[in-house]
Amino acid sequence: MTPSSPSSPARVSRLLLTGAAGGLGKVLRERLRPFADVIRLSDVAEMAPADGPHEEVVPCDLADKKAVDALVAGCDAIVHLGGVSVERPFEEILEANIKGVFHIYEGARRHGIRRIVFASSNHVIGFYRQSERLDAHVARRPDGYYGLSKSFGEDVAQFYFDRYGIETVSIRIGSSFPEPANRRMMSTWLSYRDLTDLVGKSLFTPDVGHLVVYGASANRDQWWDNHAAAKLGFVPQDSSEPFRTKVEAQPPVAANDPNAVYQGGAFTAQGPFE
Numbered sequence: 146m147t148p149s150s151p152s153s154p155a156r157v158s159r160l161l162l163t164g165a166a167g168g169l170g171k172v173l174r175e176r177l178r179p180f181a182d183v184i185r186l187s188d189v190a191e192m193a194p195a196d197g198p199h200e201e202v203v204p205c206d207l208a209d210k211k212a213v214d215a216l217v218a219g220c221d222a223i224v225h226l227g228g229v230s231v232e233r234p235f236e237e238i239l240e241a242n243i244k245g246v247f248h249i250y251e252g253a254r255r256h257g258i259r260r261i262v263f264a265s266s267n268h269v270i271g272f273y274r275q276s277e278r279l280d281a282h283v284a285r286r287p288d289g290y291y292g293l294s295k296s297f298g299e300d301v302a303q304f305y306f307d308r309y310g311i312e313t314v315s316i317r318i319g320s321s322f323p324e325p326a327n328r329r330m331m332s333t334w335l336s337y338r339d340l341t342d343l344v345g346k347s348l349f350t351p352d353v354g355h356l357v358v359y360g361a362s363a364n365r366d367q368w369w370d371n372h373a374a375a376k377l378g379f380v381p382q383d384s385s386e387p388f389r390t391k392v393e394a395q396p397p398v399a400a401n402d403p404n405a406v407y408q409g410g411a412f413t414a415q416g417p418f419e
């Protein structure tokens with residue numbers, strides 16, 4: 146890795162971005178460009194072709210261990226976004242998220258990769274109430290199979306640091322979309338600008354070990370004490386406040402609606418899938 150200087154950001158030779166066809170993958174495909182000579186873009190879904198020599202497009206199913214091993218070879222760092230991003234039957238989560246994250250770390254171990262940024266989720270703590278304020282050390286309370294898979298991913302990250310010294314920042318992303326879509330997201334929203342800054346700092350801050358942080362902008366009503374992110378020098382620049390009038394024009398949510406009770410909102414009430 147090349148350290149940063151006032152004129153040029155830190156960068157790696159080849160950065161692997163999984164989940165590159167997804168919502169955040171498309172955003173980071175553009176915005177992480179200054180951080181790598183080449184970005185290797187991967188997904189099981191169709192991706193736009195490489196836009197020049199600074200991009201490589203490599204389709205891959207994360208459930209395929211051999212394919213993931215080949216995907217990881219030659220990279221210097223990984224931003225792991227790929228996987229099922231909503232609540233789904235366990236069997237789907239098992240393939241993409243649980244086997245997928247294991248394959249990524251095994252590939253990293255085998256090919257000497259020292260830094261991973263893992264897209265964890267607020268759904269690892271989704272069964273806490275919205276009245277509670279949490280830091281990154283609270284016991285996890287996953288709100289479904291998806292949240293369980295992200296909880297597993299955080300454990301895998303800790304294990305691969307303790308056993309093999311591979312460093313990870315696990316970002317418990319709140320809601321990263323162009324704008325907050327509902328009242329709950331007024332607290333959980335993470336702007337794309339803040340996301341990009343957080344991912345960049347997670348790639349290049351030295352000596353993070355396995356660090357768990359929350360991914361939220363500087364929203365007025367915060368549920369998360371994100372002091373752990375100070376280690377990265379992350380100070381969010383955006384806030385959901387400019388969207389308040391628009392969001393509060395939506396019909397009110399009943400006080401006992403999961404969207405108004407739990408941090409994980411509607412995810413807490415999904416399933417069973419029979």
Ligand code: NAI
Binds near residue numbers: 208
């Ligand atoms: P997304 O669903 O738009 O993108 C995920 C991508 O992973 C998709 O393009 C999908 O094709 C790919 N994928 C799924 N199964 C795969 C497999 N077996 N092999 C290879 N690729 C596979 O999700 P989004 O919003 O872009 O999120 C990116 C990551 O961030 C996900 O891991 C998600 O769980 C996490 N996250 C996102 C949040 C958000 O607000 N957008 C909040 C919390 C976490």
Ligand code: 15L
Binds near residue numbers: 231333
């Ligand atoms: C997530 O983990 C999902 O990937 C995303 O689609 C949103 O549902 C987000 O959490 C959220 O909680 O708003």
